[in-house]
Amino acid sequence: MKIYNSSSKPIYLLVGGFLFFIVLGAMLLKLPSAYSGGELSWVKAFFTATSAVTVTGLSVVDTANFTQFGQVVIMLLIQIGGLGFMTLAIAVIASLGSKIGFGSQQVAYEALGVVPFNMIKETAKFVLLFALLLESISTLILTITWANEKGIAQAFYEGLFLSISAFNNAGFALTAENIIPYVDNIPVNLALTTLIILGGLGFTVVMDIKRNRLWRKFSLNTKIVLSATLVLNLVGFLILFLLETHNPNTLENAGLQQQILASWFQAVTTRTAGFNSLDISQMADASTMIMLLYMFIGGGSLSTASGIKVGTFVILIAATIAFIRHKESATIFKHSISTEQVRKSFVLFMISMILVFVSVFILLIIESKHSFIDVLFEVVSALGTVGLSRGITGDLSPTGEFILMVMMFMGRLGPLTIAYIITIPSHSKLKYPSGNVHIG
Numbered sequence: 001m002k003i004y005n006s007s008s009k010p011i012y013l014l015v016g017g018f019l020f021f022i023v024l025g026a027m028l029l030k031l032p033s034a035y036s037g038g039e040l041s042w043v044k045a046f047f048t049a050t051s052a053v054t055v056t057g058l059s060v061v062d063t064a065n066f067t068q069f070g071q072v073v074i075m076l077l078i079q080i081g082g083l084g085f086m087t088l089a090i091a092v093i094a095s096l097g098s099k100i101g102f103g104s105q106q107v108a109y110e111a112l113g114v115v116p117f118n119m120i121k122e123t124a125k126f127v128l129l130f131a132l133l134l135e136s137i138s139t140l141i142l143t144i145t146w147a148n149e150k151g152i153a154q155a156f157y158e159g160l161f162l163s164i165s166a167f168n169n170a171g172f173a174l175t176a177e178n179i180i181p182y183v184d185n186i187p188v189n190l191a192l193t194t195l196i197i198l199g200g201l202g203f204t205v206v207m208d209i210k211r212n213r214l215w216r217k218f219s220l221n222t223k224i225v226l227s228a229t230l231v232l233n234l235v236g237f238l239i240l241f242l243l244e245t246h247n248p249n250t251l252e253n254a255g256l257q258q259q260i261l262a263s264w265f266q267a268v269t270t271r272t273a274g275f276n277s278l279d280i281s282q283m284a285d286a287s288t289m290i291m292l293l294y295m296f297i298g299g300g301s302l303s304t305a306s307g308i309k310v311g312t313f314v315i316l317i318a319a320t321i322a323f324i325r326h327k328e329s330a331t332i333f334k335h336s337i338s339t340e341q342v343r344k345s346f347v348l349f350m351i352s353m354i355l356v357f358v359s360v361f362i363l364l365i366i367e368s369k370h371s372f373i374d375v376l377f378e379v380v381s382a383l384g385t386v387g388l389s390r391g392i393t394g395d396l397s398p399t400g401e402f403i404l405m406v407m408m409f410m411g412r413l414g415p416l417t418i419a420y421i422i423t424i425p426s427h428s429k430l431k432y433p434s435g436n437v438h439i440g
Contacts, residue, residue, distance in 0.1 A: 015413060018053060018081070022409075025049030025077045029070055037065030043398045050405045052077035054412035055304055057171025057274035057387020058378075060394050060401060064175050068157075074172060075161050081412065082168025082199070082304040083131055126210075127203045131167055134198060138163035138191045145187045166195035168304040171274020171387030179265070183277040184258035189265050196273040197233070200299030201225055220335045221311060225300040228310040232294065236267030239290050249282035270294040272305035274387025281390040285373070288390075292377060295384040296352070306385035306411045308352050315345040348414075355383060355410065359403055367392075367400050382407035 026049040030040060044060050051058050052074045063071065142159030143152065150158065158174055165172045173179060182188040198206070208222040215223070241263035244251040251259045262277050269275045270291045283291075298307015318330035319342045330337040359379045360372075367375060374390045381388045382404045396404070 018409070018413065021077060021080055022046065022049045022053050025053060025073060028073045029066070031069075034067055034070030034073060035061075035065060036067050037061060043401055047401050047405055048074065049077060050408050051387070052170065052172065053081035054385050054408040055082045055168045055170040055306075056382060056385040056408045056411070057165070058382060058389060058393050058404060058408070059172070059387075060396070062176045063172055071161065071174065075164050078168050078170045078172060079131075079164055082164075082170065083127060123203065123207065126207060130203070130206060131199075134195055135160070135163040135167050138166065138195050141187055141191045145185070162192065163195060166192045166273060166275070167199040169196060169199050169273045169299065169306075169385070170304075171269070173275065179275045179277040180279070183262050183265075184255070186257075186261065189261045189277070192273075192275065193265055193268040196268050196271075196275075197229065200272060200303050200305035201229065202300030202303040204302050205300055220333055221301075223333050224311055224314050228314050229300070232271065232297070232310070233264075233268055236270065236290060236294055237264045240267050240287055243284045243287045244278070247282070247284050247287075250278050250284075266291075267294075270386065270388065272298045272307055272384055272386045274381070274385075276388060280377075280388055281374075288373065288377065291388065292380050295380045295386045295388065296356075298384050306383075306414075308348055312345045312348055315341060316349060319345070352383065355407065356380060359383075359407055363396075363400055363403060367396060370395070378404065379407060383411040385411045 023046075026042070026045040028034060029048055030042060030045040034040075040061065047058075047060050050056075055078055063074065066074065139156065139159040142162060143156045146155035146158065149155070161172075161174055164170075171178075175181075179188065179192070202221075202225055205222045205225050208219050212218055218226075241259060244263060245254075245259050246252055251262055254262070265275070265277045269277075271294045280288075280291075296307060297313045298309055299305025301309045301311055314332065315330065315337055318332050318337060322328075322330040329339070330342060356376075356379055359382075360376050363370075363375045363379065364372065370392050374392050377388070377390050378392055378396075380386075385408055393404075
């Protein structure tokens with residue numbers, strides 16, 4: 001997607017919108033009525049608000065220490081950040097029958113992606129209704145599941161919070177144990193993983209499925225996202241199952257049902273949701289490597305998930321295979337991928353890698369007490385807005401917390417979007433002679 005001067009204002013408005021809700025959220029969370037664990041510093045308030053709006057889930061304070069008011073603020077920030085504030089605004093305006101101005105349409109276009117102007121209202125309303133429907137169904141399932149244990153009111157409240165957090169791929173839970181107490185609970189695991197997967201597909205994919213229903217009619221993007229999601233989830237499940245069922249610190253002594261559910265849950269949630277039903281710090285190093293890869297890839301474009309996105313990952317693989325086989329262009333499902341898309345995918349990959357390298361390098365200097373693998377895991381988790389941690393988030397210095405806040409913000413907006421914002425397009429008629437550089 002080319003960024004022209006006419007569309008630069010909408011992008012700045014989107015950035016400003018996210019910043020506004022982060023500041024507003026931090027101010028609300030700083031109120032004495034929002035936090036019961038003593039005085040909450042401004043840095044920790046901003047970190048929590050940033051983590052919620054960017055639907056990351058990294059926490060420097062236990063969510064249980066927030067009052068119900070504070071938890072509701074976090075829940076609303078997650079919903080706004082996940083669905084996108086413009087999606088919510090357009091949906092409300094459309095429901096009231098009001099007209100949307102051209103400037104607002106441009107902002108919505110950037111928020112919702114490549115959607116024709118005449119379909120912006122329809123798309124926004126669908127996104128909102130789709131989210132609310134799935135969150136409601138999940139809330140009902142979790143309420144019924146926990147009713148005897150917690151009582152109807154508390155079961156409903158916790159079910160609602162987790163459902164919103166799961167659909168928006170946020171990973172926030174109401175206790176420090178996250179989902180570990182329900183590692184072998186079938187309804188909880190299936191409800192949350194279903195929400196995570198559907199929220200991470202991308203709204204254009206869901207709309208394409210709704211309209212066309214048949215595989216042969218789906219767009220190339222829909223086919224790629226569905227296929228890659230299925231393969232990544234199944235492969236991740238199998239690898240984690242094989243590795244962790246031989247790990248005495250996690251699943252070796254667990255029953256088969258718990259081993260299956262935990263492996264499936266962790267494979268699904270790693271791709272940007274950030275819940276955990278196992279102690280991440282106790283998992284095998286090989287499992288950690290797989291989780292790093294999955295966090296870096298993320299979910300589908302225009303979804304509640306982040307990362308470089310599955311479409312980017314598939315294009316990079318296809319382009320690599322095409323080059324090895326000396327083909328002129330990469331092909332996926334009998335469609336050729338344009339050079340522009342390959343270049344954009346490569347640039348996104350490189351920018352993300354540079355961000356990870358620089359952030360890890362700085363954190364290793366200022367947070368020298370933590371190991372390389374813990375710091376790397378934290379940074380990739382922040383950039384992919386995943387929220388998984390090996391337990392060092394709460395021990396970071398204010399500077400370390402700030403670095404992670406920047407990474408979460410950039411990860412939610414997308415590194416490529418940030419690059420477009422900070423660079424000024426230049427057009428020159430001057431051409432230089434081609435050169436030859438030895439590679440490999």
